[in-house]
Amino acid sequence: MLKKISCLLAAASLLATMWGCSSGSSSQAQSSSSVSQSVEQAAFPVTITDAAGREITIEQEPETLVSGYYITSSMLIALGQQDKLVGIEAKADKRPIYSLAAPQLLDLPNVGTAKEFDLEGCAALKPDLAILPLKLKNSAADLEELGIPSIVVSPENTEQLAETLSILGKATGSSDKAQELLDFSKEKQTFLTTTFADAEKPTVYLAGNSSYLSTAGAKMYQHTMIELAGGQNVAGELEDSYWSDISYEQLLAWNPDIIVIAPEASYTKQDLLSDEQLSNLAAVKNNQIYQMPSGIEAWDSPIPGSIVGSLWMASVLHTDVYSSEQFQKDAIEFYKTFYGFEPTAEMLASK
Numbered sequence: 001m002l003k004k005i006s007c008l009l010a011a012a013s014l015l016a017t018m019w020g021c022s023s024g025s026s027s028q029a030q031s032s033s034s035v036s037q038s039v040e041q042a043a044f045p046v047t048i049t050d051a052a053g054r055e056i057t058i059e060q061e062p063e064t065l066v067s068g069y070y071i072t073s074s075m076l077i078a079l080g081q082q083d084k085l086v087g088i089e090a091k092a093d094k095r096p097i098y099s100l101a102a103p104q105l106l107d108l109p110n111v112g113t114a115k116e117f118d119l120e121g122c123a124a125l126k127p128d129l130a131i132l133p134l135k136l137k138n139s140a141a142d143l144e145e146l147g148i149p150s151i152v153v154s155p156e157n158t159e160q161l162a163e164t165l166s167i168l169g170k171a172t173g174s175s176d177k178a179q180e181l182l183d184f185s186k187e188k189q190t191f192l193t194t195t196f197a198d199a200e201k202p203t204v205y206l207a208g209n210s211s212y213l214s215t216a217g218a219k220m221y222q223h224t225m226i227e228l229a230g231g232q233n234v235a236g237e238l239e240d241s242y243w244s245d246i247s248y249e250q251l252l253a254w255n256p257d258i259i260v261i262a263p264e265a266s267y268t269k270q271d272l273l274s275d276e277q278l279s280n281l282a283a284v285k286n287n288q289i290y291q292m293p294s295g296i297e298a299w300d301s302p303i304p305g306s307i308v309g310s311l312w313m314a315s316v317l318h319t320d321v322y323s324s325e326q327f328q329k330d331a332i333e334f335y336k337t338f339y340g341f342e343p344t345a346e347m348l349a350s351k
Contacts, residue, residue, distance in 0.1 A: 046170050051154035052137040058149050061173040062128035068111050069133040070095060071155055071303050075165060076131075077102050078181055078304045078338040079174040087111050087125045097297040097305075101339040123148060129171060155302040158189075158224055165304070181338060185307045188330070189228060192314055195321060196230030202317055204231040205256035205283070206300070208243045209264050212272055213251065217244050221302045222262075229313035231258070248277045258317060259283040263294035269351060290316050295347035296335070308334055316350060324350070 045059045066087040067073040073088050074097055082102040090110040092098050098105045109125060112118040114135045122130060122139075123146050130150040132140050140150035151171060155164040162182055169178025204226050208214030216222035217238025226233045234254035238244045259281075261269060269289045278284050292299055292312060299309025308331045315327035328348050335343050 044173070048151065048167050048170055050140075050151040050167065051134045051160075051164075052140070052152050054137075054140075054152075056149060056151050056171075058129060058171055060128070062149075062171070064125070064127045064129075065172065066111055066122055066125055066127040066130045068117060068122070068136060069114070069131065069153070071133075071301060072131045072153060072164070072168065073098075073105070074297060074303045074305070075168055076172070077105075079165075079168060079172060079177045081168075081172050081174060084172070086127055087122060089113060090116075095297060096295060097339070100296065100341050100343075101335075119143070131168070131171075157221060157302065161302045161304075161306070181304055184334065184337070185304070188307050188311060192228050192230065192310060196314070196318060199230050199318060199321070201230055201232045202257040203234050203254070204313075204317065205234050205251065205254060205259045207259055207261045207265065207272075209262045210243070210266060211245070212259075212261070212265075212267060213248065214243045214245050216300075221306070222300045225300060225306065225310045225313060226260075228310045229317055231313065231317045251278070252280065255281060256283050257286075257288060259289045260313065260316070261289065261291035262300055263292040263298045265291065291351040293348055293350065296343055304338065305334070312348070312350070 044061050045057055047055055047057045049055050063084060064086045065076065065081060065084045067076055067085060068089050070089050073085070076082060076085060077097070082105060085105060085108060087109045088105055088111070090113050092106055092108070092110065109121060110118075111122040111125075114133050117132070117136050117139050119139055119142055123143065127148060130140065130143050130148055132150060132152050134152045134154035137152045140152050143150040151167065153164045153167065155161040162185075165178045165181060169175035206216050206222050206226060208216065215235045215238070216233070217240050218233070218236045219239060219241045220243075223233050223236060234256045235244065235246075259272065269291055272278055272289055273284060283289055292309060297303060297305050299306055299312065311322075311327050311330050314322045315324045328345060331348050332342055335341055
């Protein structure tokens, strides 16, 4: 990596004249915002503190952007910034949201992944601003040395999602749209928490992507989705910050009322119904197994559309109060407003 960077440093002085960016270090940023926060439209230059605690000054409104993270790519579309993107993360063709909302993104150069980031490729695109996941904070610092303003984000929970939207809004001159998005999410979250505050909460097991003996504990974003939708996560006792592998015995002991399969799972509902070791589960006996729709994007990720995932889950857990028809109306409103397309009923239907 250092060898690659040294090859690029010769151009740094020229790049520095194109992007006036200053950065400094501060203490590790702590997320203290909420979805009710107010996003102020600031005139450039703007200084923001990113998820690594770095203070970044952006002198002028960026005209070209690189997003090395699917979450921020989705956010930038929602903020109306898709035409500014000149590069995005790898495997864009695997994400339906791009072909639905901004098909031009599929033709852009990719800058790799968090595991294999293409520093040289990103630098060659000469973006006015690069937006990367927190895991790539060292690469962001390398880009800064080349005169390319770079910020890192870490939207791992509801508050950090709101904070990330606020940061991107300020950094790209789209704070008004960020506020509109935050207001929509706040409205729907308030609706959910108010509606199910006193409701009986069914127990829910969320089965992971790679295996149905993998699940999300209290520190995972999916836990918040379940609670917001008026459910009780049976795996809430787990403290892992990533998917937790469990045993058949543990799942049988939890005996959830409902099983929700992650949207990009490598198995099907029929696989669970056919597994004899799960035949005594209440959810299996009562055929209460649902796969979260995946025709648009993975709603169980901390993306703007995750609020749609919470609404979908509420329509499954409390269909007598919040019907699938009302869910579809709310989901269509969201995607028409922020992504410019109208989802079909098939895209939104439970499996």
